[in-house]
Amino acid sequence: MSGNPAQAADTLGLAVKLREARLRLLDLHKDANSGHIGGNFSCIDALMTLHHAVMGADDRFVLSKGHSAGALYVTLWSMGKISEAELQTFCKEGTKFPGHPSGDGIPDLLFSTGSLGHGPSLGAGLALAARHQQSNRHVYVLCSDGEWQEGGCWEALIFAVAQKLDNLTILIDQNGWQGFGSTQEVIGCADLTARIAAFGADVRRADGHDSNAILAALAEPAKGAPRVVILDTVKGNGLHFADSLASHYLPVSADEYTAGREALQREDEA
């Protein structure tokens, strides 16, 4: 890990970049008439913070919650790794940037993700390889909270703890909503912290919309166990229909787009 998590977000110009990224993300989804906007807006802050202020050039990232591909593409666009022309192909005919990432052809996208529960195992494998290769590179995986209803996540967590993979950090976008209800309604668990801690991971918690809080949570490396950072987030954060199920699947209408853009701009001015 060659980034500098201790550095305050504002000194990195992150706030300005984040404002630009949120607006670009909204436009991206409107242009493509693509859904999943809520889960993209709940994790865009973490993705931007991670990629701009934490990850080094050799570090690895896996988007386990593949339905937030738009947020990742915008993040890579903000870093100059994806061109504007490429970004404009999002979810259009002949694109390399579908609604869930393809691991075929884009160097920063290591795997094809979108079916939930794969990322933690993939990350564990990357971390095991880094240790074998005596590399200092760190592996970051971003999951959704509903994703942890997949058994494979727990298989991976057991493995990562047993292997003492402290070069692995799993971030969980805990926005409290899943496909057809809230996590509390569906499985009676709105907070994964205790369950994951019980498996032996080094669990931390942060406001997922506060870059400084995310940086603080990542400041101290783990020792002898994988880190799991629970990010308290709001689905559709900053949009007028935030924190609701409606933002999970549906594309934004013209009215929603206008209202959403105004909401993001108001938030920026505040």
Next chain:
Amino acid sequence: MRNAFASTVIAQSNTPDSFFLSGDLGFMALEGVRDAFGSRFVNVGVAEQNMIGVAAGLAREGMKVIAYSIAPFAYARPFEQIRNDICLGKLPVCIVGNGGGYAYGYMGPTHHALEDCAAMHALGLRVLVPAFDEDLAGQMVEVSAPTYLRLGYDARPKGTTAPAYAPWREVLSGKNGVLAALGPLAGVAWGALQDMPEAERPAVWAVCEFTPPPVAFLSAAQGNPLHVVEEHVAAGGLGAYLSLLLHSEGAAASTFHHRHALGYPSGTYGSQNFHRAECGLDAAGILALVKGQTA
């Protein structure tokens, strides 16, 4: 074949950039592999989905990975991980399923793998079904793409020597058409037919990969009786593959006789040979098939 597999892996695959993952299986077989690979041997526990995901992560960083379990657990439980994590990335992972077909006989139906080759072939993996112990050395020379290796038992007649490895090869000559046997059933067919007069028996071919047959096979099959035996369901198996191929090549056989896994027709369970017999895949059944009799 498990011990031959272990020896081959130690001799050919134990390189600094290789990993061997086991889904908590290999007792009294893989201890040598574990010792040879050291920290590159990882028992991932009873978690096949994770094993395949970890294998993909390792392979993505340039490692060559062997992921081992018994056949049904190796291909069926982590099917989506194989599809998404291994195949979409075209990663060099060799998934090893020990005991394909009915090999785990008495252990019951959950431990049998009757549709593994079809499932793995459909995903685009290279499917390897060695017929004889020595085949492993030829098959595992280079694993540079997603691969599924189905291990069974070498059943060749005692005192015989298998010809050098080829994905398709004749192991017993014959003048009355061709019999294509998937993997270890080639040994069973060899033993069943070796005492028949050459003029009356079909040539026995061992088929160890789902690749197009050589011209010699096509020539022998075209216009002649063709028998296919496989310890695998008909859908997506060798018979279906070969039938499509022959018709595409305009090399259709005069007659086509197919014996394959039927599941559990009597609703009872037993040894591998018990199940083979129920499907007409034991030596007596294959002999009867060739003679045009009902097993």
